[in-house]
Amino acid sequence: MHLLQITDLGSADVCEIWNIAKTQPKTMTGTVAWSFQGHGIRTRTTFIQAFRDLGLAFTELPNLLKTNERTADLAGYLDDFYDLYVIRESDHERLTEFAASTRRPVINAMSSRGHPCEVLTDAYYVETKLRPIASAKVCLWGPPTNVFHSWHELADVLDFCVVHVRDRQFHQKKRNVRFTEALPTAIDIVITDNGPAAGDAPSRPLTEDALAHMGYPRLLPTPPFLIGRELSFDPLSYPNFVGYQQKNLLLPVQRAIVQYALGS
Known part of the structure; x- marks a missing residue:
């Protein structure tokens, strides 16, 4: 499941996310790739704490999509190492293109199109x-x-x-x-x-x-x-x-x- 914009969700998805938020975090396995354009002070702080609470490893990939490399090539090289991408990227079209290229879920941590x-x-x-x-x-x-x-x-x-x-x-x-x-x-x-x-x-x-x-x-x-x-x-x-x-x-x-x- 990608979350690039809220219309990627249905009403049942939103309700389930809110129901999960009321529960204690479950320990999970996997590694998150996260990339934050700009400061993202609050979003960065709470996402990192969320990864820790869930027992997930995480690796920072600064400015992941700020490259001329094709998104298909980025995903092809990286997907075997990561289970999830959390990306703050102003270029929403580039973010969407990457999501279409990867086999892993992508979460939009803010773009020009939405938050x-x-x-x-x-x-x-x-x-x-x-x-x-x-x-x-x-x-x-x-x-x-x-x-x-x-x-x-x-x-x-x-x-x-x-x-x-x-x-x-x-x-x-x-x-x-x-x-x-x-x-x-x-x-x-x-x-x-x-x-x-x-x-x-x-x-x-x-x-x-x-x-x-x-x-x-x-x-x-x-x-x-x-x-x-x-x-x-x-x-x-x-x-x-x-x-x-x-x-x-x-x-x-x-x-x-x-x-x-x-x-x-």
Whole structure:
């Protein structure tokens, strides 16, 4: 099983990953090849800990796909040494090409197209700490990013609706996404993002007044966040900021994704 984007999963797959995340890790055998473009501070930290928790050996292959070598040749040479690839690679097309070439599962640890592990974790938080995702009122705040693209995909896979506040020029027709420039009300959680995948897309920073209008929802900025970019204020001053502790859930969810990929 590859996890390159959330639409690679069905609703039953998502539920099973979340069920595994609630259990104690099982000792597994095998070796993981992992390659992280850029810093990936939180994702790198929790994936390495997940490998350790599962008893898996792991080898870093820096910038695995940043080469002119054909992906078929890379996979042909490496597949006999590894049972799983975990790759953070901006070039989503190159990552997809490699996944099509290898006989091993590939997990996208972030690309220009999506951030499936992060979004599965954030949605798991909503599902287990707030209310069932099907009835939760989730607001996405910011320009088109890889994180928000994964949220749109998850809304389709699990068939629930999200509200996405962003400039009208970026509105689209999507079955389970309601785009708006107006402030929604009675929101359970606001997720912000304005990372490099947004390019030069303009965005208005989220304000404390906007949060008050929405009913003082939980606030989950996608890290790394910058005050003055996606947020106009320091989130530590907001009583419903959940960022730091919430990101601890990256570990059990990433661990579950690894277990599910190897088990399948």
